[in-house]
Amino acid sequence: MLPEIAIIGHPNEGKSSVLSTLAEDDSVRISPYPGETTVCRAFPVTIDNRELIRFVDTPGFQNPSQVLAKLKTLEGSSEERLHKLLDYCGSKDALSEDFELLKPISRGAALIYVVNGARPARGVDRDEMEIIRLIGKPRMAVINNKGKEDRYLAQWKDELAIRFNSIRLFNAHRATYGERIGLLEALGSIDQDWQQVMSEVVETIKKDWDSRTGNTAHIISSLLSESMRLKISSQLSKKSDEEKARTELAAAYTKNISKLEKSAHGQIRAQFHHNLYDYKLPPYSVLHEEIFSEKTWQFLGLSKRQFILLGGIGGGALGVGVDVAALGHGLGLFTALGTIGGALGALGTRKRLDYESSLLGIRITGPQITIGPAGSIALLFVLINRALHFYKHMANWSHGRRDYEDPHALEDTTTANYTKDWSTSELKIAHDFFKTVDKPESDKHQISAGKLEPVLIESLTKIYSDS
Ligand SMILES: Nc1nc2c(ncn2[C@@H]2O[C@H](COP(=O)(O)OP(=O)(O)OP(=O)(O)O)[C@@H](O)[C@H]2O)c(=O)[nH]1
Ligand SMILES: [Mg+2]
Known part of the structure; x- marks a missing residue:
């Protein structure tokens, strides 16, 4: 099965930028206005005509407090709760973007949660992180360091450490090849099932780089x-x-x-x-x-x-x-x-x-x-x-x-x-x-x-x- 990774987070924090850099795809839509991405779009990484991995760009969370409140009431296995949550969001117009972003997760995608390290974490971010934790899928947090601001990094790291398997600092606009590879390698550590998959992906990308x-x-x-x-x-x-x-x-x-x-x-x-x-x-x-x-x-x-x-x-x-x-x-x-x-x-x-x-x-x-x-x-x-x-x-x-x-x-x-x-x-x-x-x-x-x-x-x- 093709490994799929959904990039999720709050609107306008750099999700599409992170994806674009990771997938080496400059056709990803990036904009200074929040709400640029409204539906999911998959960006495959293809080397020698073989699809290696697929990144999915998602809209930002729209109404995380409502989604979290609902999730907390749901019962059953994590799979069952996720599907109930998907049904719930799908039935509410005001949650259309939350519905969109849950779709790849329900297909089994791993998650990269992108935050903007240049501002402090707020209540709404905690709701989002809590939703992700409760969903319980393999997940990594990426602190996209948009500016030179580093006052909030320690706080972000503390907040993220209790909810994510791996945290990486990554500047979507400056990342070099080495940093990109580093992030993909770290993705392998989020879950045993992902280890083998990601090491193959990384090996293929390295070989491709050598041939370039x-x-x-x-x-x-x-x-x-x-x-x-x-x-x-x-x-x-x-x-x-x-x-x-x-x-x-x-x-x-x-x-x-x-x-x-x-x-x-x-x-x-x-x-x-x-x-x-x-x-x-x-x-x-x-x-x-x-x-x-x-x-x-x-x-x-x-x-x-x-x-x-x-x-x-x-x-x-x-x-x-x-x-x-x-x-x-x-x-x-x-x-x-x-x-x-x-x-x-x-x-x-x-x-x-x-x-x-x-x-x-x-x-x-x-x-x-x-x-x-x-x-x-x-x-x-x-x-x-x-x-x-x-x-x-x-x-x-x-x-x-x-x-x-x-x-x-x-x-x-x-x-x-x-x-x-x-x-x-x-x-x-x-x-x-x-x-x-x-x-x-x-x-x-x-x-x-x-x-x-x-x-x-x-x-x-x-x-x-x-x-
Ligand atoms: N300087 C700098 N700007 C960034 C970086 N990442 C994102 N930005 C800017 O932040 C804005 C939003 O970036 P996007 O990647 O479109 O953010 P998004 O999270 O996909 O936004 P939505 O799709 O609207 O939810 C754009 O103006 C980007 O140019 C970064 O690493 N450095
Ligand atoms: Mg976007």
């Missing part, structure tokens, strides 16, 4: 392959047009790389079932920066240590010679591809052309001007770091969250460079990948791509297990 991580690594590796070997050219009609042609070509190159990146990020997003809502990046995310901006390269490009290590592995051919390092960091070389003439202009034409060709692969042969394949391995690291930032955002953006009403709530001010601690052997793998990228079908490239993916998986795993 593997797929993400593959998406990133394909992005790197395509971007690094991207090559575009234009014809130079007159020597005097060179500056203009360079700038235009640089702009077209940037656009192409951005397009490849956007498509890869879209594929990463699709892994995480963020379907309906237009996600917003946190206001301070480094991803708001252009790929070829100074800030991006400063934070996400190669670190000094990497420059030195890579210099040792591959030397000047990688575009990471030591004076390039000094230039890259010191002069804001990448303010924009189009400003190559700016920062580099100061160097004099000869030197400037050297840098352009070694870093970006810009060259002029006869009447033809060409950019790409990328001249510097630094672009590879920029793209990896940006993809990892995007992944972090997608993997941790809970489905119950619908906007950034509080701009500081999910600050992603970090300009973390996730590759900065890669070991020399990991850098060597990136180096081999870069050196063979213009021959994507070659054995050498396939082998290095095969080695790069596990390195990426390790970085991805670190990101979600750290958060």
Whole structure:
């Protein structure tokens, strides 16, 4: 039988938000107005076309004191009393929502009772908790910590501890993958019958998460392959047009790389079932920066240590010679591809052309001007770091969250460079990948791509297990 879990509680406390996050389903209706959910709706979690578990969204209790008063008068086994109560609520218009929320319980669903930890418990909450206790089904309480308020947590915990098998703090708008798994694991402890069921559910979700991580690594590796070997050219009609042609070509190159990146990020997003809502990046995310901006390269490009290590592995051919390092960091070389003439202009034409060709692969042969394949391995690291930032955002953006009403709530001010601690052997793998990228079908490239993916998986795993 498919395990079913009903999410119940007082109106407007975050039931639908909790469900949305647990089921990874952003089609759940969430609203600031109480009474948004008026009938039960089931949200199955399906993995590989198999329904694993079903969460049921319910309306809030409508008239708990009347329901409790009735329940106390009923006699018989707990099953019999529940059915009598259901009949009673079904016969009264004023109890239509209480009737709705009792339905899944009468089918054998386990219960998650959601309370809002930002306010104190009141009499009406005690009535609700008492109804649930008397019904006697496996149950867990979730304190949905809507705000930063923690004054009432201890009181809530005391009130809940005497009536529930398990209590969890859970923020429906911030919960990470780890917290979601933690809650599902705890659900297994509410009842012996649920233990086996929930451990299977959790195992399947973990495996599914691993396959998302593997797929993400593959998406990133394909992005790197395509971007690094991207090559575009234009014809130079007159020597005097060179500056203009360079700038235009640089702009077209940037656009192409951005397009490849956007498509890869879209594929990463699709892994995480963020379907309906237009996600917003946190206001301070480094991803708001252009790929070829100074800030991006400063934070996400190669670190000094990497420059030195890579210099040792591959030397000047990688575009990471030591004076390039000094230039890259010191002069804001990448303010924009189009400003190559700016920062580099100061160097004099000869030197400037050297840098352009070694870093970006810009060259002029006869009447033809060409950019790409990328001249510097630094672009590879920029793209990896940006993809990892995007992944972090997608993997941790809970489905119950619908906007950034509080701009500081999910600050992603970090300009973390996730590759900065890669070991020399990991850098060597990136180096081999870069050196063979213009021959994507070659054995050498396939082998290095095969080695790069596990390195990426390790970085991805670190990101979600750290958060
Ligand atoms: N900041 C924040 N807001 C939350 C959280 N959970 C719920 N909310 C907000 O609280 C309001 C009610 O959330 P819902 O999830 O619709 O609550 P509900 O209990 O399903 O409400 P009804 O269906 O009307 O009974 C919405 O405006 C949510 O955005 C949370 O964890 N953090
Ligand atoms: Mg609701």
